[in-house]
Amino acid sequence: MENRPFIGPSLGIYTGTGASHSWLWFVDLFEKAGFFDLTFLDEIDVRRGGLDGLDGFATAGGDTFALAEALGPRGAEQLARFVENGGIYLGSCAGAYLPMRSSKIPLDQFNFVDVRITNLTSALPTPQRMAGKFCTAYGCRFVFHPVRETVTLVIDGKSPAAGSLIDAPLYGGPGMIAAGDAQVLANYQGFTDKTLFLTDRRLAEKTLIGTAAAVRQEKGRGVFYLFGPHFEHPRYPEANRFLLDAIKEEMDRKPVGTEKPTFWRRNARPSKAGKALVRDVKRELSNARIVAAGLEMLPLQWRIGEKIYEPTKIRVFLDSLWRRIRPLEKADHVHFTPGCDAKMLRLALEITETIRTMKHRIDENLDATPQAKELFHRLQGLSKAFLQLYFDTRAAEAMSDFASFTPIPGELN
Amino acid sequence: MGIKIDALKCTNCMACEMACGYHRDDGFAFLSACIVPYRAREKKDYFGVLLKEEDSLVVARPEGTEINRIGEEADPDKEADASAKPMLLREACDLCEDMKYGPMCVKICPVDAISVAE
Amino acid sequence: MEYLSNDKILVVDLAKGDVEEEELSEELVAERIGGAGVNARLYKEYADDDPIVLGVGLLTGSMYPASAASVLTAKSPVTGKLCHCPVTLKVGIEIKYAGFDYIVIKGRSDKPVYLWIHDGVADIADAADVWGKDVWETTDAWRKGVGDDLLQTMVIGPAGEKGLDCAQVCYNYWTGPDRFGIGKLFGQRNLKGMAFRGMGLLEAAEPEDFVDEAFELLEAVKGNAFMSKKGLGPICAALGEADAEEWLSPVVHRHSADYFTPYATNTFAFIDEDPAAVTETAKPEPGVLISDIPALLAFKKLGLSALDAAKAMQACARQGVDPMAAATAGEKGGKTSIDDILSQVAATTEPAAMEGNGVFSPWCPRKPIFGDFGASDTDAWWERRQAVAAIFGIQPVFAVMCPQLTEESMISLSNIGGELELDQETLDTVIGDIAG
Numbered sequence: 009m010e011n012r013p014f015i016g017p018s019l020g021i022y023t024g025t026g027a028s029h030s031w032l033w034f035v036d037l038f039e040k041a042g043f044f045d046l047t048f049l050d051e052i053d054v055r056r057g058g059l060d061g062l063d064g065f066a067t068a069g070g071d072t073f074a075l076a077e078a079l080g081p082r083g084a085e086q087l088a089r090f091v092e093n094g095g096i097y098l099g100s101c102a103g104a105y106l107p108m109r110s111s112k113i114p115l116d117q118f119n120f121v122d123v124r125i126t127n128l129t130s131a132l133p134t135p136q137r138m139a140g141k142f143c144t145a146y147g148c149r150f151v152f153h154p155v156r157e158t159v160t161l162v163i164d165g166k167s168p169a170a171g172s173l174i175d176a177p178l179y180g181g182p183g184m185i186a187a188g189d190a191q192v193l194a195n196y197q198g199f200t201d202k203t204l205f206l207t208d209r210r211l212a213e214k215t216l217i218g219t220a221a222a223v224r225q226e227k228g229r230g231v232f233y234l235f236g237p238h239f240e241h242p243r244y245p246e247a248n249r250f251l252l253d254a255i256k257e258e259m260d261r262k263p264v265g266t267e268k269p270t271f272w273r274r275n276a277r278p279s280k281a282g283k284a285l286v287r288d289v290k291r292e293l294s295n296a297r298i299v300a301a302g303l304e305m306l307p308l309q310w311r312i313g314e315k316i317y318e319p320t321k322i323r324v325f326l327d328s329l330w331r332r333i334r335p336l337e338k339a340d341h342v343h344f345t346p347g348c349d350a351k352m353l354r355l356a357l358e359i360t361e362t363i364r365t366m367k368h369r370i371d372e373n374l375d376a377t378p379q380a381k382e383l384f385h386r387l388q389g390l391s392k393a394f395l396q397l398y399f400d401t402r403a404a405e406a407m408s409d410f411a412s413f414t415p416i417p418g419e420l421n
Numbered sequence: 422m423g424i425k426i427d428a429l430k431c432t433n434c435m436a437c438e439m440a441c442g443y444h445r446d447d448g449f450a451f452l453s454a455c456i457v458p459y460r461a462r463e464k465k466d467y468f469g470v471l472l473k474e475e476d477s478l479v480v481a482r483p484e485g486t487e488i489n490r491i492g493e494e495a496d497p498d499k500e501a502d503a504s505a506k507p508m509l510l511r512e513a514c515d516l517c518e519d520m521k522y523g524p525m526c527v528k529i530c531p532v533d534a535i536s537v538a539e
Numbered sequence: 540m541e542y543l544s545n546d547k548i549l550v551v552d553l554a555k556g557d558v559e560e561e562e563l564s565e566e567l568v569a570e571r572i573g574g575a576g577v578n579a580r581l582y583k584e585y586a587d588d589d590p591i592v593l594g595v596g597l598l599t600g601s602m603y604p605a606s607a608a609s610v611l612t613a614k615s616p617v618t619g620k621l622c623h624c625p626v627t628l629k630v631g632i633e634i635k636y637a638g639f640d641y642i643v644i645k646g647r648s649d650k651p652v653y654l655w656i657h658d659g660v661a662d663i664a665d666a667a668d669v670w671g672k673d674v675w676e677t678t679d680a681w682r683k684g685v686g687d688d689l690l691q692t693m694v695i696g697p698a699g700e701k702g703l704d705c706a707q708v709c710y711n712y713w714t715g716p717d718r719f720g721i722g723k724l725f726g727q728r729n730l731k732g733m734a735f736r737g738m739g740l741l742e743a744a745e746p747e748d749f750v751d752e753a754f755e756l757l758e759a760v761k762g763n764a765f766m767s768k769k770g771l772g773p774i775c776a777a778l779g780e781a782d783a784e785e786w787l788s789p790v791v792h793r794h795s796a797d798y799f800t801p802y803a804t805n806t807f808a809f810i811d812e813d814p815a816a817v818t819e820t821a822k823p824e825p826g827v828l829i830s831d832i833p834a835l836l837a838f839k840k841l842g843l844s845a846l847d848a849a850k851a852m853q854a855c856a857r858q859g860v861d862p863m864a865a866a867t868a869g870e871k872g873g874k875t876s877i878d879d880i881l882s883q884v885a886a887t888t889e890p891a892a893m894e895g896n897g898v899f900s901p902w903c904p905r906k907p908i909f910g911d912f913g914a915s916d917t918d919a920w921w922e923r924r925q926a927v928a929a930i931f932g933i934q935p936v937f938a939v940m941c942p943q944l945t946e947e948s949m950i951s952l953s954n955i956g957g958e959l960e961l962d963q964e965t966l967d968t969v970i971g972d973i974a975g
């Protein structure tokens with residue numbers, strides 16, 4: 009690492025089936041930290057060995073069952089091998105539930121970490137509000153969510169920060185009780201005036217306070233980190249710092265890597281066609297954004313899998329890409345893996361078309377859920393491809409600034 | 422305290438949207454405003470004002486104000502995971518607590534259609 | 540140009556079907572300020588192509604009161620002069636927020652097209668499906684196609700496609716200030732119109748100072764007695780047409796304003812719906828938005844009821860005909876019944892007679908409304924006032940209504956917001972140059 013310009017550790021981010029939009033928060037956090045060597049993986053990439061060579065792999069929120077089902081036994085195997093061989097697994101919310109011990113199919117393939125969750129019940133308490141966000145069936149029991157939004161955590165363990173308090177947002181993540189080798193890093197300490205109670209306060213306190221919010225467990229040469237709240241959420245700098253420090257500590261423990269940055273191995277090249285591609289993607293992002301903004305103020309929501317999506321989430325994706333257009337327009341060369349451009353453009357065009365169809369259907373009072381489902385699928389796909397291009401370009405730029413580093417081989421095509 | 426809108430007084434000028442956008446982005450812009458004059462029914466001359474509050478979307482119509490709870494299930498029988506928080510990009514009205522003029526939309530509305538209600 | 544601007548000039552070549560972008564230099568702004576001032580310069584630069592130039596005012600879309608307007612500049616087939624036609628309602632500001640300050644349109648397309656301008660992207664799009672359609676159908680089709688109800692448009696109707704001098708460029712669904720036959724120029728170029736939408740952000744150099752001064756100005760504006768009134772009725776009364784308000788009242792639904800324009804200068808007339816209705820009407824097309832005061836009064840003079848005048852206005856809006864031209868033709872042909880006038884609207888070919896210098900549109904009443912400007916020579920005052928409005932982007936009717944919107948305040952806010960050093964001398968030079 010020392011003999012190359014800083015583009016951070018090689019980190020993977022899960023973008024595939026079961027992921028909601030919260031993986032974009034990891035993207036923002038890593039970019040802010042100057043980590044440009046990012047790899048975006050869906051379930052197929054994971055199953056095909058895409059975790060090989062990565063230092064870390066982050067999985068954020070979403071639908072745990074869908075996630076586990078998509079990854080399947082192959083994915084579970086790859087994940088286990090990744091950590092055994094020294095990988096750092098970072099899971100928040102659904103990403104935290106995934107590797108816990110469970111006897112439920114398909115979660116039983118991911119029995120890696122010795123924790124129990126405290127927000128599991130067979131007698132479901134009555135929700136006070138947001139009934140739809142209150143619980144998920146888990147076999148014959150229920151995973152329920154007593155509160156949402158900001159909670160206060162207390163740092164545990166031997167670190168110098170032990171005892172200090174930080175805020176983090178909870179959107180359905182677990183309260184945990186560690187067993188075996190699992191080590192508690194932070195506990196739920198209390199609620200804030202921003203905490204939204206979905207059940208009565210006493211039950212919420214009983215379920216969460218004093219239980220673990222962040223847990224670390226070593227496995228082979230690697231390690232699992234489980235975060236109940238979204239430590240990666242952009243509006244919680246203390247929680248962000250905690251997460252980044254954890255990555256840094258783990259990296260310091262690792263033997264110095266000899267691996268090339270992953271964007272090299274992906275064969276991302278500077279391309280003259282890149283500018284035109286960025287322009288074409290920009291056009292469609294604008295087209296889609298315009299429709300999305302119009303949908304946003306309508307009280308609408310769609311159910312996709314086990315999740316509820318509001319139109320605003322469309323814009324979370326679109327804006328995340330939109331604000332990265334400008335730097336690409338300014339970049340000398342846009343780097344991407346040959347072949348990904350046609351796919352990206354097709355997805356961008358389909359997104360515009362789908363969202364326009366949704367608008368027409370909503371205007372005519374027709375259900376737009378199937379289109380919404382398609383749309384989110386395509387948004388995930390485009391975000392994955394586009395952000396890969398973006399970070400390959402940023403990484404290549406950072407590397408080419410470094411004199412001792414020869415630029416990427418290969419002609420401008 | 423909250424923002425009160427008299428949709429019949431409103432002339433649909435968009436100044437409140439601009440002022441709120443300014444409060445969010447420190448420039449002239451509309452995209453982050455939480456108060457938005459409704460102008461999609463142009464041919465019918467039907468307009469009012471939408472306001473996003475913490476838990477609700479206020480729709481000030483000429484015939485009266487309607488309040489929609491945000492995030493409430495259309496169909497409460499169905500279940501869902503809670504991690505799909507409605508991350509509404511538009512922040513809810515904060516009554517411009519950090520602005521020296523107080524609520525910017527109230528200040529700018531040329532026809533005094535907006536006021537602060539206790 | 541960093542502030543109050545997108546820093547972009549777009550040059551569209553309809554013949555070649557391509558677009559190019561240039562930067563808007565600070566020097567150009569320092570010399571020509573904005574709006575009609577810069578438009579005239581760009582026209583000159585591309586004079587060989589006899590272009591249509593669209594430009595935003597320096598203050599357009601800001602927190603300066605009534606900063607609603609943009610301006611279309613072209614050689615008028617009616618007056619033969621370079622004319623400056625205001626772009627009103629919410630169309631004027633959308634241009635700026637869609638990412639361009641100036642758009643130069645040259646050449647003629649060999650097939651019907653329209654410009655789709657969004658978030659700093661300019662597309663020359665196919666308009667074959669709307670060629671032959673009226674203004675309403677076209678705006679509806681574009682809004683539906685793009686999936687956005689707030690798309691802002693400039694459109695020509697059949698009159699423009701036929702290349703008639705009375706053809707108007709309409710805004711969204713409504714007639715506007717075009718008395719110059721710019722609609723004809725669009726038609727000749729196979730340009731059905733333009734559509735704008737954007738979610739841009741304009742920075743001000745000293746935003747807090749800008750807001751302080753703008754709010755101070757707004758307070759002064761709100762002190763005017765006319766602020767208790769709304770719509771066209773009181774304007775007509777102030778212009779000496781005392782009975783017009785009562786004449787109009789049976790059709791009046793609501794009044795609305797152009798962007799941040801303190802006085803509502805548009806009145807919506809319901810034709811086949813009860814104007815007293817408060818809830819959303821089930822009728823998809825119940826009436827017409829009227830902003831053309833002289834044309835409204837001209838229909839009244841023909842002896843029409845307000846209802847019939849509204850019908851005539853609606854027909855003009857759909858056909859893309861200047862309503863003043865229709866009223867004039869009606870008068871010349873001795874038409875006084877609504878049916879005759881309506882058939883006249885589709886058959887109107889001649890433009891209305893031009894009042895004033897033929898540079899600014901007499902769509903805007905040619906004397907002070909409500910306010911006292913202390914002008915001795917009203918004609919000269921009006922031309923100057925229109926020029927100032929067209930340079931800074933001020934709603935033209937409000938400009939002749941509200942004396943507090945002084946040239947001094949426009950210069951001051953431009954300097955604060957734009958980090959400029961404009962002075963009265965520069966403004967005088969630009970006005971002298973464009974006012975003809």
Ligand code: SF4
Pocket residue numbers: 424440441444454455456472513514515516517523524525526527
């Ligand atoms: S009070 Fe402030 S935050 Fe609330 S709607 Fe008005 S401008 Fe927006």
Ligand code: SF4
Pocket residue numbers: 430431432433434435436437438458470529530531532533534535
């Ligand atoms: S500022 Fe006032 S008049 Fe203008 S749109 Fe808002 S509420 Fe309506």
